[in-house]
Amino acid sequence: MSNLRIETKCIQAGYTPGNGEPRQIPIVQSTTFKYTSSEDMGKLFDLEASGYFYTRLQNPTNDYVAAKIAALEGGVAAMLTSSGQAANFFALFNLCSCGDHIVASSTIYGGTFNLIEVTMKKMGIDVTFVSPDCTDAELDAAFKPNTKAVFGETIANPALTVLDIEQFARAAHAHGVPLVIDNTFATPINCRPIEWGADIVTHSTTKYMDGHGAAVGGVIVDAGKFDWLAHADKFPEFCTPDESYHGITYAEKFGNAAAFITKCTVQLMRDFGAIQAPQNAYLLNLGLESLHVRIPRHCENGQAVAEYLASHPKVKSVNYCGLPGDKYYERAQKYLPNGSCGVVSFELKGGRDAAVKFMDSLKVAAIETHVADARTCCLNPASTTHRQLTDEQLEAAGVPAGLVRFSCGIESAADLIADIEQALAQIN
């Protein structure tokens, strides 16, 4: 499979049926799996043999889909989680324990920001946030002796900043720690962070990968490149025996290719249980089969809508890295040469009232707490997700009151623009 193009992998990677077996991946709707001897099952528990025994840890349907996503990202192993939040939490908590520290880009998704800034702090894990536009010296200064991971998003939701992945990878590796990249908005169709030095890639599969607003989910992919034993002082959980698993040393027993996902499965999935339902994995796979067809269309529509908005007199500013003159245009040319995503954000001159009037006047686009879906949707953070903030606080958070996040679906661009045109005309 590794020599095939990404379009073919979207369709065929991860599951190869044998003679007379189902063409589509089977949904293994079973909590448990049967064995004829206790010894056989005991070997699974000891990780002496591989196989399924309980769906809280692993399920064949999930594994077919995880293997497909690993192939798409150019990784060696992957696991599905119940949500994008669970994926980012597991990816980081598999690297960090109480007393450790993370370096993260400051413009990441609000849910992940809160996870790291509030919830993981309660677990004794500290964070230093850096601008995605920081200098090498500023990035270097963020590291501490107890830093165990660096985190950022290829294209940030909703800030739409583009990360210099090579810069962040260089810094992470100079300090002997892995780089974790949330690649939700770019998808492997437009960017494969592992090719730029990332060690772990995560997704909220809820977004473009599913793409139809059907199932919440997440995924973690391991590049298999991080050398745990070479950094044994920083990662004792990988390099010394795990007493909760009969003294197994993950990096020795499974090597660089399988240590991360195996440890994440047998420790975190076992204990936290945030597994994706096999039904949802099946739906996710249907989305993946058309990902390479849908993503270019999302990008075409995003580009057309961004260009229209940028020329409109009632629009104050547009954020879209496909627009020449956008702050991230140059960086996007390097990391996202085929396009970025369908999400555009823009600020109306009339502020919050204009944004609300505009959105209420839309007929094709719908108001939703969602992005990256086949159906166009939009949100005014000031009147919804960021409702508790004053206009001054909104400005400071980089989410001005008149900002609209507009997620272009795969409808006709002409219909989207006509809808925007008539809604803008409703504003005084």
Ligand SMILES: *Cc1c(COP(=O)(O)O)cnc(C)c1O
């Ligand atoms: C939505 C999102 C998440 C959280 O994913 P859920 O599936 O909603 O839990 C994480 N990261 C990014 C970039 C997202 O857009």
